[in-house]
Amino acid sequence: MIGFGTDGIRGQFNTELTVEIAVKLGEFLGNKNKGKRILIGEDTRISSPILAKAVAVGASSMGANVYLMGVCPTPALAYVIPTEKFAAGVMISASHNPYYDNGLKVFNQQGMKLTLEEEAEIEQYIQGETQLVRPISAEVAKIIEYPQGLEHYIKHIESFTKRNFSGLRVVLDCANGSSISTAEQIFTDLGADVLAINTSADGFNINENCGSTHINVVRDEVIKHQADFGFAFDGDADRCLAVDGRGNIIDGDKLLYVLAKDMMQDDTLKDNTVVTTVMANLGFMKSCEKLGIHVEITDVGDKYVFEAMHKNDYKLGGEQSGHVILKDFATTGDGVLTALKVTDIMVKNEASLEELTKDCATYPQVLEKVMVENKHEMMELAIIQDKIKEIETNLGDDGRVLVRPSGTEPVIRVMVEAKEHELCQKYVNDMIKVINNI
CATH class of the missing domain: 3.40.120.10 (Alpha-D-Glucose-1,6-Bisphosphate, subunit A, domain 3)
Incomplete structure (x- = not known):
């Protein structure tokens, strides 16, 4: 059932x-x-x-x-x-x-x-x-x-900035989903020159080759129309990803970095802490560390991010997938709010999205999965835990390994981040070899 x-x-x-x-x-x-x-x-x-x-x-x-x-x-x-x-x-x-x-x-x-x-x-x-x-x-x-x-919500979102977005050209990929009811209107009301795409929902085309799961679509439109930046939402608009004016993809980690840095400067980032999941890139964590921002880690899922935020009254959290929670303004991830706040920071600082994200490092990452009969029993085996410790020791502070059972499939996911892609692949292969030989 x-x-x-x-x-x-x-x-x-x-x-x-x-x-x-x-x-x-x-x-x-x-x-x-x-x-x-x-x-x-x-x-x-x-x-x-x-x-x-x-x-x-x-x-x-x-x-x-x-x-x-x-x-x-x-x-x-x-x-x-x-x-x-x-x-x-x-x-x-x-x-x-x-x-x-x-x-x-x-x-x-x-x-x-x-x-x-x-x-x-x-x-x-x-x-x-x-x-x-x-x-x-x-x-x-x-x-x-x-x-x-819905009208009350739109007025609420628009009240978060007193700045005008005139002079900015933005592409919004609405994924033929819920954001068709809000995103274009909000950015237009605030003065932006908006090109909204994938706004013709027919009941069947939601998320189909569009939205945050197909970020290349909005990237191509940003480049084609020489837009300043673009945002792509998912089907129910609780997450978003971005593309800067040069076509660089800005994932949830980098959006969190921009928001966290701005909030710290405004002294609104409680305990200088941002909450994210174990899937956040190591480069993001180290970049935050350089700024003096503590990164609190939770299990995968925005539900766990919010629980940690609610428990300690932390103000900002999210996931690499673009699910960002601004606790003073929302109780859940809000893609359009995230897009609005990031745009507001660009206008306030007279800076492009590329300039705001350039100091947020991204480590090479390799993520693969292995089909197993019993993922939870497998994770408890000493040979698995010993191999994880061995890889952690070899990587030291310059990388990390994450081995975890999938929440939805009979698989174990193996992820390694390091300074070189070849090193990531080597340790992922080593880990998978151990799992397959059991």
Whole structure:
């Protein structure tokens, strides 16, 4: 039975993720929030309005009033929930996945993702392990269209800068996804000369050869139109990557570097700390170290990044994939907000994106995976741990090795970073040889 992963309930529509599951999720939330309001948003997949209505039917049938926000970014939903006092929210999206997948991301009244205990409660109900008492007809509630929620979010985002972006030419790749509802309008309102691409969502083309998973598309457009820079978003607009005016790809590490350096200079980076995952490039970590910025490391997943930020009230965190969390402004990653803040820093410093990122080093990296029968048992073997220690000793401070079980596949991922690509490949091969010989 399908359940919660690191980013909600996700699977192929009508195969793993069904309408019945969406209705059950809605019933659980509706029962828990009788007489209260629940907010639902969706991305542009063909199945998203189907699942949105299924959640709405379940929740309203159990006594919660449901408000439909329509197509919107995940961070828009997360913002509107607490500011407009909704009891909970559900975003219908599978983020950067192909159109045939979809997902149910659940948020609490603070606009934050659920705890493991809360997720387990929902899973038990979906799997039929617990039952709920259905209300009589007089206790059921309404389903209400709520497009004004998106308008409130756009005004909120635009309020983060008083600077004008006139004179800047920017390419925005909206991935035929949620950012079509916000990105172009926000940058245009702030005075930029905007070329928005992949804005014709048809239900099937979300993330298809576009967006942050196909960064070469926006890079080609930046070069072709001699733009100052470009941003590419994913399907639900909670992450973004960038390209500078020369066509250099600016990943999440470098975006975090730009933001962290600016916040440190403004004395808004609490404890001079930025939170990221074990997948962050070693060059990024060393570049931050040079500035006096501490890098806090978590497991892979924005959920773990936010947990570390929330626990210590750190203000900035994110992932190499472009999922950046600015805690004073959002409870989740926000691709359009990230793009806006980075552009604001460019205007403030009268500097290009290339100039702002040139001091952030990137070490060569080799990442490969090995199919195994039992990834967790394999990781506990002494021969594996001994080999990891041997490679760590050989690399010293000039590199690192990361060997971890995949969260979604029966594989072990092996990653090595070092000053030379050849050294990375050598140690990856050595590690894989040990795994294959077991």
